[in-house]
Amino acid sequence: MNITLEQAETVIAAAKRKSIEINTKMVISVLDAGTNLVALARMDDALLGSIDVSIKKAKTSALLQMDTATLTPLVKPEGPFFNLEHSNGGLITFAGGVVIKNSAGIVIGAVGVSGGSLEDDHIVAEAGAKAVL
Amino acid sequence: MNITLEQAETVIAAAKRKSIEINTKMVISVLDAGTNLVALARMDDALLGSIDVSIKKAKTSALLQMDTATLTPLVKPEGPFFNLEHSNGGLITFAGGVVIKNSAGIVIGAVGVSGGSLEDDHIVAEAGAKAVL
Amino acid sequence: MNITLEQAETVIAAAKRKSIEINTKMVISVLDAGTNLVALARMDDALLGSIDVSIKKAKTSALLQMDTATLTPLVKPEGPFFNLEHSNGGLITFAGGVVIKNSAGIVIGAVGVSGGSLEDDHIVAEAGAKAVL
Amino acid sequence: MNITLEQAETVIAAAKRKSIEINTKMVISVLDAGTNLVALARMDDALLGSIDVSIKKAKTSALLQMDTATLTPLVKPEGPFFNLEHSNGGLITFAGGVVIKNSAGIVIGAVGVSGGSLEDDHIVAEAGAKAVL
Numbered sequence: 001m002n003i004t005l006e007q008a009e010t011v012i013a014a015a016k017r018k019s020i021e022i023n024t025k026m027v028i029s030v031l032d033a034g035t036n037l038v039a040l041a042r043m044d045d046a047l048l049g050s051i052d053v054s055i056k057k058a059k060t061s062a063l064l065q066m067d068t069a070t071l072t073p074l075v076k077p078e079g080p081f082f083n084l085e086h087s088n089g090g091l092i093t094f095a096g097g098v099v100i101k102n103s104a105g106i107v108i109g110a111v112g113v114s115g116g117s118l119e120d121d122h123i124v125a126e127a128g129a130k131a132v133l
Numbered sequence: 134m135n136i137t138l139e140q141a142e143t144v145i146a147a148a149k150r151k152s153i154e155i156n157t158k159m160v161i162s163v164l165d166a167g168t169n170l171v172a173l174a175r176m177d178d179a180l181l182g183s184i185d186v187s188i189k190k191a192k193t194s195a196l197l198q199m200d201t202a203t204l205t206p207l208v209k210p211e212g213p214f215f216n217l218e219h220s221n222g223g224l225i226t227f228a229g230g231v232v233i234k235n236s237a238g239i240v241i242g243a244v245g246v247s248g249g250s251l252e253d254d255h256i257v258a259e260a261g262a263k264a265v266l
Numbered sequence: 267m268n269i270t271l272e273q274a275e276t277v278i279a280a281a282k283r284k285s286i287e288i289n290t291k292m293v294i295s296v297l298d299a300g301t302n303l304v305a306l307a308r309m310d311d312a313l314l315g316s317i318d319v320s321i322k323k324a325k326t327s328a329l330l331q332m333d334t335a336t337l338t339p340l341v342k343p344e345g346p347f348f349n350l351e352h353s354n355g356g357l358i359t360f361a362g363g364v365v366i367k368n369s370a371g372i373v374i375g376a377v378g379v380s381g382g383s384l385e386d387d388h389i390v391a392e393a394g395a396k397a398v399l
Numbered sequence: 400m401n402i403t404l405e406q407a408e409t410v411i412a413a414a415k416r417k418s419i420e421i422n423t424k425m426v427i428s429v430l431d432a433g434t435n436l437v438a439l440a441r442m443d444d445a446l447l448g449s450i451d452v453s454i455k456k457a458k459t460s461a462l463l464q465m466d467t468a469t470l471t472p473l474v475k476p477e478g479p480f481f482n483l484e485h486s487n488g489g490l491i492t493f494a495g496g497v498v499i500k501n502s503a504g505i506v507i508g509a510v511g512v513s514g515g516s517l518e519d520d521h522i523v524a525e526a527g528a529k530a531v532l
Contacts, residue, residue, distance in 0.1 A: 004177050036181050040173040044137050048301060049329030051170050052354045077343050090352040118346050167300025168447060196448030210476050213517050219489040221451045270443050303450050306439040310403050314435050 002032040003100060003109035007132045008039040011100065011111050015128030019043065024116035026124055027054040030100070032109045035062045043115070050114035056090055057097030057125075058112030063088055065107050068097035069122055096121030098129045108132075135165040136233060136242035140265045141172040144233065144244050148261030152176065157249035159257055160187040163233070165242045168195045176248070183247035189223060190230030190258075191245030196221055198240050201230035202255050229254030231262045241265075268298040269366060269375035273398045274305040277366065277377050281394030285309060290382035292390055293320040296366070298375045301328045309381070316380035322356060323363030323391075324378030329354055331373050334363035335388050362387030364395045374398075401431040402499060402508035406531045407438040410499065410510050414527030418442065423515035425523055426453040429499070431508045434461045442514070449513035455489055456496030456524075457511030462487055464506050467496035468521050495520030497528045507531075 003011075008030040019026045027042045027050040042051060057068050064071065074081045075093045085091045095118040100109040113125040136144075141163040152159045160175045160183040175184060190201050197204065207214045208226045218224045228251040233242040246258040269277075274296040285292045293308045293316040308317060323334050330337065340347045341359045351357045361384040366375040379391040402410075407429040418425045426441045426449040441450060456467050463470065473480045474492045484490045494517040499508040512524040 005174055009174070034181075036175070037173060037184050038175050040170060041138055041142070042169075042171050047330055048169050049326075049354055049357075053350070056353055072348075076348070083349070085349040085352045091349075092353055093349060094347055165300075167298070167302060169300060193448075197446055214493055215471075215475070216482070216484040216490075216492060217452070219484045220455055220491055221448055224448075271440055275440070300447075302441075302447050303439060304441050306436060307404055307408070308435070308437050314433075317436050 001102065001106050001108055002034065003030065003038055003132070005038060008109070010131050011128040012039055012041050014131030015111065015113060015124050016041065016043065018124045018127035022120055022123065024120050024124070026113050026115035026121070027051050028124070028128065029054040029058045029112045030109060031055075031058040031062050031112075033062060033107055035059050038109065046115045053092055053114035054096070054112040056092040056112065057114060058110040059088070060091040060093060061097035061099050061110035061112065063091070065099055067099060068093055069095035094118055096125055098122070098125040100129045100132060103133055134235065134239050134241055135167065136163065136171055136265070138171060141242070143264050144261040145172055145174045147264030148244065148246060148257050149174065149176065151257045151260035155253055155256065157253050157257070159246050159248035159254070160184050161257070161261060162187040162191045162245045163242060164191045164195050166195060166240055168192050171242065179248045186225055186247035187229070187245040189225040189245065190247060191243040192221070193224040193226060194230035194232050194243035194245065196224070198232055200232060201226055202228035227251055229258055231255070231258040233262045233265060236266055267368065267372050267374055268300065269296065269304055269398070271304060274375070276397050277394040278305055278307045280397035281377065281379060281390050282307065282309065284390045284393035288386055288389065290386050290390070292379050292381035292387070293317050294390070294394065295320040295324045295378045296375060297324045297328050297378075299328060299373055301325050304375065312381045319358055319380035320362070320378040322358040322378065323380060324376040325354070326357040326359060327363035327365050327376035327378065329357070331365055333365060334359055335361035360384055362391055364388070364391040366395045366398060369399055400501065400505055400507055401433065402429065402437055402531070404437060407508070409530050410527040411438055411440050413530030414510065414512060414523050415440065415442065417523045417526035421519055421522065423519050423523070425512050425514035425520070426450050427523070427527065428453040428457045428511045429508060430457040430461045430511075432461060432506055434458050437508065445514045452491055452513035453495070453511040455491040455511065456513060457509040458487070459490040459492060460496035460498050460509035460511065462490070464498055466498060467492055468494035493517055495524055497521070497524040499528045499531060502532055
């Protein structure tokens with residue numbers, strides 16, 4: 001069960017609306033449950049560095065079926081998974097990657113958002129993920 | 134002068150319409166003139182291998198300001214740029230990458246399409262590129 | 267709005283003068299706002315490891331529109347962007363990458379300097395960046 | 400015995416003069432005999448794809464102590480070194496890479512030029528290499 005392009009576009013549209021509402025410039029990436037890219041949108045004047053960061057946040061969430069905000073304490077020097085970022089061609093473990101579930105609670109993909117503060121990134125990603133329910 | 138997200142979304146919408154019209158499943162990538170990703174859409178059931186191919190076709194067109202179909206004969210064993218694909222982190226030099234110009238004729242980005250025959254890929258990419266004029 | 271070669275050469279000349287003044291051997295890299303290389307100079311006897319470090323410092327500054335010295339505390343284990351370096355093909359987040367702005371305050375590129383202490387690298391990069399104003 | 404930055408800057412200045420004379424926009428890269436970058440200049444409006452191609456041409460010449468134009472027939476399907484481009488992280492084997500020798504005939508580096516026709520690239524590279532004699 002994987003996210004469709006129509007669902008991914010719904011995620012991106014909702015994330016963009018939230019991003020405009022809180023006055024940020026984001027890159028929004030949507031991956032399927034197999035970690036393959038489905039859709040991406042870079043808002044005008046978003047940081048170029050956010051393209052790869054948003055993809056890697058979504059990849060990290062899809063690979064581990066976990067929001068990256070939940071993962072953050074686990075990869076600190078005192079955490080159990082310190083430096084997990086070296087695996088899988090590079091992970092990003094701070095907030096902004098959110099798992100996308102369907103109405104049956106099954107993971108169908110993940111969304112990654114980068115460009116604002118960690119709080120902003122997470123809020124925008126969550127607004128996107130919730131739009132498919 | 135770089136493509137905006139609104140223009141990139143126009144490119145993708147036009148490419149999707151053409152793709153449906155000719156009954157193909159495509160991945161469509163839009164890069165700016167500096168070769169940075171602006172937008173991407175993978176149609177349902179498009180080949181997973183087409184994600185990277187579509188990005189690399191667009192990258193090749195943006196890097197060389199040339200449609201990849203024009204480049205194809207130049208990189209053959211008897212052509213002047215044989216094995217150019219080994220540069221720039223990997224190029225794709227068959228049809229499906231098309232330069233995007235604005236109405237003043239200035240290159241503002243490139244679109245890459247992968248998923249069908251080379252003829253189909255090129256037709257869909259061109260339909261996308263023309264939509265911003 | 268991107269840096270010209272003439273401006274990049276001005277950056278490098280000013281950085282070299284400052285480097286000689288403080289008795290260091292530097293590699294100096296200048297990238298445009300799209301993170302593409304415009305000019306590079308490796309001073310005689312500069313460390314070979316500084317070539318890639320100087321390029322990655324400039325890339326980091328251009329990608330995030332921020333001096334790398336400003337970024338340093340943010341990527342520490344207790345900082346919000348811990349292990350950001352795993353994105354974008356490898357970033358360098360210690361001092362020596364400086365954003366280049368034109369007189370209107372618009373980012374037109376970035377300069378990266380490596381070869382001395384972090385203080386030296388930053389001073390030399392800043393001397394370069396200021397030379398285009 | 401390696402090329403100095405002053406010599407590399409002489410190579411680039413001569414190559415730029417020749418490039419302007421024949422009305423082309425080039426990227427010019429100078430590597431030392433150990434294949435490490437010494438200096439690079441991208442002329443305004445040169446193709447972005449030429450940055451990596453010019454570096455790889457110079458790298459190929461320095462690695463093999465041979466102009467890339469001499470190498471071209473050797474890597475064709477019927478040649479002895481077919482697909483040599485797969486080695487060394489990617490080589491470029493068409494014209495535009497030229498060995499730099501000192502007045503004693505010793506190889507001290509290589510220059511790579513990309514942006515025009517193969518004839519233009521070679522002429523500009525040779526003008527650069529000869530300037531240190």
